[in-house]
Amino acid sequence: MTSLPTAEERSGKKLGLVIDLDTCVGCHACAVSCKEWNTQGYSAPLTDVDAYGSDPLGAWLNRIHTYEVATVDDMPNRTVHFPRSCLHCEEPACVTVCPTGASYKRAEDGIVLVNPDTCIGCKLCSWACPYGAREYDPSHGVMKKCTLCVDRIYNEHLEPEARQPACVLACPAGARHYGDLGDPDSAVSKLVAQRDGYDLLPQSGYKPVNKYLPPRPRRTGVEDGAAAEPKVLEPIAKGDGSLSDRFFAWADQVLTR
C-alpha cells in the first residue's frame, strides 16, 4: 500500500487536461505526439513489440476510441471520439494499491507518476484503475502511464509557450487544454464551468482531475442552440403564370454596375 499526500501536504495545484468531445475528430494526433515525446523522456522507451510483424503491440500513454452513441432525448445517434489517458485522480486507487511505493501522487502539482526504479511490474495498479489508463511495457517489466509530460511542462530548455503536454500542442482541432484545475480562475477551470465539463465515473469516488467537455447540442436550424422549426422558402408570389414566368418577372430588374 502506498499513501497519498495528505490535505496539508498538497499544494492545491491540480494540473490536468480538459478534453473537448465536441471538437475531437478522432485523428490520433495527440496519441502519436505523446508516443513520440514520451518514448525518449521520463517514460523511455515505449516499446513496440513485433513492430513490423503479424501482431504489433506497443505501449501508448494515450489512445483514442470511437463509439456510436444511441439517440438520447434530443441528441440524435452520433459518433463520438474519446481520447483516453490517465486522469491524475485526486484519490487514485492505482497509487494506494501499489505495494512498493512506485506509484505516487505528487504533492506539488497532483501529477500521478510511476517510479520505474521501484516498480516491480505486478500490474495491481492497472487492475485498480477503472479507466484503463495504464500500460505495461513487457520489454522493461514496468508500468507506464501519462506523466502529463512532466518533463515538458517544467522544462527550462523549452520556450515558455512550449511547456505544455505534447498532446495539447499537437491537437489540430484545439480539443485539448492544459492547466491548473485547482485554481477556479484558471482558463481550464472556466472552460469546465462554462461548458459543463464532467468527471468520468464520478460514482467511483476517485475524483479525476482531468475533465471532459460534452458535445455541444447539435443544431438543425441557424438559431444558436435552438432546434429551429423546419422552414421553407416561400415561392415568389408576384405576377401570373408559371413558376418560370413569375421568376423571370422578378428577375427583370434594372441593375446598374
Add this chain to the structure above:
Amino acid sequence: MGKAVKIETSPKTWDDIKHTTCYMCACRCGIKVYLKDGTVTYIEGNRDHPVNGGVLCGKGSAGIMQHYSPARLRSPLLRVGPRGSGEFRELEWEEALRLATTWLAQTRNEDPKKLAFFTGRDQSQSLTGFWAIQYGTPNYAAHGGFCSVNMAAAGLYTIGGSFWEFGEPDWENTKYFMLFGVAEEHSSNPLKKQLGKLKERGAKIVSINPVRSGYSAIADEWLGIRPGTDGLFVAALIHELLKSGNVDLDYLQRYANASWLVIDDPEGDEHGLFARDGEDNPLSFDKISQSLKSALLPDIAPALVGEFTLEDGRKAVPAFQLLSQRFLDEGYAPDAVSEHIGISAETVKRIAAELAHTAFKEEISLDIAWTDWAGRTHEKTTGRPVSMHAMRGISAHSNGFHTCRMIHILQVLLGTIDCPGGFRYKPPYPKQTPPWLKPSGKRSGNRLAEPLGGPHLGFPTGPEDLLVNPSGSAQRIDKAFSWEAPLAAHGLMHMVINNAAKADPYPIDVLFLYMANMAWNSSMNVSATLKNLTGTHPDTGEYVIPKVIYSDAYYSETVPYADLILPDTTYLERWDCISMLDRPISEPDSASDAIRHPVVQPDREVRPFQDVLIELGARLGLPEFSNDDGTPTYPGGYPDYLVNHERKPGVGPLTGYRGEDGQSYGVGAPNPEQLDRYIENGCFYQHHLRDEQRFYKHANRDYNDWAVEMGHRMLGDQIIFQLYLEPLQKFRLAAQGKGPDVVPHEHRQRVETYFDPLPIWHMPLEEELAGGEDYPLHAVTQRPMAMYHSWGSQNAWLRQIHGRNWVYVNAGRGEELGIADGDWIWITSAHGKVKAQAKLMDGVNRDTIWTWNAIGKRPGAWNLDPEAPEATKGFLLNHVISELLPERGGYRFSNSDPITGQAAWYDLRVRIEKAAPEEQGKTYPSFEPQKRAAGLRRPPEDVAFKGDKPGGGV
C-alpha cells in the same frame, strides 16, 4: 515514500532543432525537427507557420518512424529475375545513371513520345514537367487524374479557382459552412484547426457525406447522402433559392456571365455560343440604352432575362435565363429528388432556407475600402457569410465535373465568392476562367528530340485545342485532351499502364514513374495491371512495356515490377520547393511558398529524385539542363536549380528574398543566399496582401495589378464567373457535326450528352451500366485519419492504429442481409470479388458500404511480415474496380469522368453476402508474397526508440 522522488524535469533530449516542411501528406505543414547526434528525436509543428500554426497530425508526428523504416531502399537496383519476382542486383549510382541515360537517350533519339513519364504525388511538378518539356515527350502528368482533377478543372473553368490549394472559407467570418464529400482526413491540420474554431464561435457546420466519421461526426448536421447524388442535392437547393427569389442578382450581373447573350439558333453552327461583337466581346442587352452592348462594359445595366434579336436577326437569351430554366424544372425540386438522394425533402428545403437566411439576412460589412476593376472605390467590403468546401466525394464520380460546377454556381448565386464570410481565393488565384494555358505537345510531323512548345497540361477551350490526330485519335498515351477526356487538365495516370500494354494508341519504350504505387493501390484492377506490366510479345518474348524505371524511397508493391530502381531519400534528407509555379501554400490574405532542406544526411546509397532528374537531364543533353559545351546547367543539383533557374526573367521557383541584395519579392535576380534566408525564416516566405487587396480578388484592381506584376496573370482584367460554360458547347457542336473537327464515331453521342454548357446531374456511369438489382450498393473509400495519403504502412506506430481495414455496413441493412459484426463477407462487383471482414454502423448511408483505402498490402511488401494484418485482413476495393466501363456501342470507355478523365473510383456498385463458414478468417484475392529485395534487411522484432537510431535489423 514515493512522494519524495526527485525527477529530472528539464531533460534536454536534443542538441539541435531544424525547421523544414512536412511531407507525410500533401498539406505541407511547417515542422521543427529535433536532433541528437544527427538522429531525429522529435518532430513538432512550427507555431509561426502559415499552414499549421504549430499543430501537427498523427502522421506528421510519426515521421520519425517513416524516416527510420526498415522498408527503405538502400541502393539502386537492377532487376535480374522476371518482372514481379523481386530479384534484383544492387548497383552503384554511376552504373544506374549510365543505364537510365542510355535507355532514355535511345528513346529520345528514336521518338520522344515513347517515354511515358508520370510522377505521382510529386510536389515538384514545376521541375518534373519542365524536364519532360525539354525531353520532348507529350506523355507527362502527375497523379491529379486519379485524385481530384474534377475539383481543379470545374473550379478553374467556373470561377478561376477551386477548393483546398486554390481557396478556402473565410474562417474568421463565415457563419454557415458546408462540407461536401470531404473524407475524414482531408486537408488534415488546416481543416481540423478551423473546424475547432468554427465550433467555438458558434458557426453552423453541415456535412454532406455518406459516412459519419471524422469531420462529419462533429458537424452540427450530418446528411448521409447516397454517393454520386450530391449534384441532385445541390440542384434542389438551387431550385429552392431561385423559386423564392433568394439569389443575388446584383452580384450575378457584376461578376458572372449571367447577362451574356447565348445564341438561340438550333439549326445553326453557332447555336449555344455567346453572341459577340466585331471585337469578339460577348454581348449583353443594356436596359438603359435599350441596345446590345459589350457585356464587359462597366456602365451598363444588363438584362438577366428576356429574348433579344441580334443584328443578324438571330435570337439570343441571357445565360442566366437558361440556367434558371434548367434549375426551376420540377425534376430538380426537393420532392422529386429526396428519395433518390436519401435526404428528406423537408431537410433539403430547410437547408435552402438556412442558406438564404445566412446569406441575405446576416450580411457582413467590413470597414475596408477597395477599388474594383473599373476603378470605382467601394467604401465598405460586404459579404454573405456562407462558405463551402468539397473534395473527393464529389470529384471521384463520373458526374463530378458537373457536380463541382454546381457547387461553385450555388456559391455564385448566393454572392459568396471572395467576400467576407464566403469562399476566398488563395494567391496566385484567381486566374482566368479557365486559365490561359493550352495543353502543349500536339505533333503534326515527326519532330524528334525537340522541346515541347509549352507545358503539357492546360485548359482547352474548344476542339482545336485537343491533342488529337486528323482522324480524331489520341496523341497522348493516357488519351488526355482527346475526345475520350477533352478537359483532362491533370492527365490520366490511371490509364497509362493499361494503354501502354495494349499499344493503344501506340507502344512505348520506357515507362518512368515516380512516387505512385501503380502496381497496387493507385491502380484500378490490380490483377490486370500486374498482367499488363508483365505482358510479353508472343513472338519475341520481350516485355510489351520494354523498360520500366521507378523512383521510390520504400519497398512498395510497385518496386518488383520495375527494371531499374532509383531509390529516393526521405523528406528529411532533401531539398524541395513548394513553389508559386506549382501549388504553393498561400492563405487568402498572403502569398506563401516554402522549401525543404536536408536536416539529416542519408546513411545509404539513395539520392533525391529531383537531383537525379537534373543529372539525367544534363547527361541527356536536354536544352535547359545542359550548356552548349555539354556541361550541366545546374551542377549543384536541385538547390542550384531552385536558386538559379528563371522561368522568365526574374521569376524562379521561389518568390522570397530575390534580387542581388535579397530584398526583392516575386521578381528579381537570383540571389545566391536565397535558400539560407528561407532556412533562417523557418523554410517559408509569406507575403501579406494589403487590406484593399484581400477581397473580391476576381474584380479587385489592386490585387490584379499585383498579380500581373508578380507574373501570376498576364492581364489584370476582371475574372468573370462562367455560369454558362461556352467551351463545353463548342465540343458539343463538334459532336453534332458542326464545324471542321472530326469526332470519332464512338465518341459523338457521349460528347453530345455530357458536354452540356449548363450543369447537369446524370447517373454515375457504372451505376447506369452495371447498377440495378444485381449490384444494389455503393462502395466507397476514404483514408483514415492517421494515414492521410498512403505512404504509412511500414510505419511502426501508425500501423498499430490502422493495421488493417474493415468493410463498414449500415447496421439496418446488414441485419436484413444476415450480416453481423465480424463476419467475413464477399463484396462482388460486375468486375470481380473481394473478401473482407464487416463491421456494422449506424452512421453510414443505407445503400453504401465503405472502407479505408490503401491499408491492404501485398504479403511481404514494405518489408512487413507476410502474415502482417495489412496482408491477411487488410484489403483493397481496387480489385473490384475496373479501369474500363462495360462495353457500350462497341467501345469500352475509361472508368472516368467523360469531361476530365478523372478516375471514377466512387462510382463502384456492389452486392454483399456472408462468406461460407470455411471462408472466414482471411481476405481474398491473395497474392504471392513479395520477396525481400536485395539490400533490404529483416526488420527488427521490437522497436524501443529512445532518440537513438532504431533497429537496422539483421
